[in-house]
Amino acid sequence: DGGITQSPKYLFRKEGQNVTLSCEQNLNHDAMYWYRQDPGQGLRLIYYSQIVNDFQKGDIAEGYSVSREKKESFPLTVTSAQKNPTAFYLCASSIRGISGYTFGSGTRLTVV
Amino acid sequence: AQSVTQPDIHITVSEGASLELRCNYSYGATPYLFWYVQSPGQGLQLLLKYFSGDTLVQGIKGFEAEFKRSQSSFNLRKPSVHWSDAAEYFCAVEGGSEKLVFGKGTKLTVNP
Numbered sequence: 001d002g003g004i005t006q007s008p009k010y011l012f013r014k015e016g017q018n019v020t021l022s023c024e025q026n027l028n029h030d031a032m033y034w035y036r037q038d039p040g041q042g043l044r045l046i047y048y049s050q051i052v053n054d055f056q057k058g059d060i061a062e063g064y065s066v067s068r069e070k071k072e073s074f075p076l077t078v079t080s081a082q083k084n085p086t087a088f089y090l091c092a093s094s095i096r097g098i099s100g101y102t103f104g105s106g107t108r109l110t111v112v
Numbered sequence: 113a114q115s116v117t118q119p120d121i122h123i124t125v126s127e128g129a130s131l132e133l134r135c136n137y138s139y140g141a142t143p144y145l146f147w148y149v150q151s152p153g154q155g156l157q158l159l160l161k162y163f164s165g166d167t168l169v170q171g172i173k174g175f176e177a178e179f180k181r182s183q184s185s186f187n188l189r190k191p192s193v194h195w196s197d198a199a200e201y202f203c204a205v206e207g208g209s210e211k212l213v214f215g216k217g218t219k220l221t222v223n224p
Contacts, residue, residue, distance in 0.1 A: 031210065040121070042202065042214045045211060048211060058211075088153075090155055090156070092156075102158075106155050
């Protein structure tokens with residue numbers, strides 16, 4: 001079945017370490033997105049990519065980096081520059097043009 | 113820039129009662145509007161969407177929503193709530209950028 005896979009589901013890291021969250025889709029969607037979710041804050045856009053080898057910053061890109069080398073994959077790196085990285089991270093994809101997003105099941109990152 | 117307001121942070125209803133979740137958006141032209149549902153620790157699932165045409169939209173799980181341009185609203189309704197509807201609900205708008213902007217969510221509790 002087609003869908004989006006985020007891994008791992010839970011991730012623990014020490015403060016000061018970079019960490020990469022995986023997002024893979026087999027829906028043949030062109031666009032992919034990373035959102036951060038904090039309690040009571042809704043979803044905030046970190047980065048998005050509408051085509052391979054191209055991506056744009058969202059509203060809260062500082063301290064994060066991404067790559068889009070393959071259509072299926074859009075990994076997110078949380079760097080040590082991100083001051084408050086503990087959160088729930090959601091990846092999504094869509095067909096170009098609006099049809100709504102398909103979401104992965106999320107990765108909960110805890111930095112200690 | 114487009115924005116979404118969900119005025120109710122938390123709503124409690126009894127099982128079998130009717131439900132209405134409010135959503136107000138800000139966008140100059142006709143927006144594309146969405147409602148998503150999220151169970152704890154999970155990704156978001158699309159309930160329904162409005163692009164154009166009939167202002168009353170039917171979705172999955174017995175939900176419907178009505179687009180009212182004059183009130184800039186897109187409220188979600190269900191005639192009879194089931195205990196399994198307990199979750200968090202997000203309204204979202206897209207206004208020409210192919211990016212969704214989400215409200216902060218409304219958490220629904222269902223009493224037996």
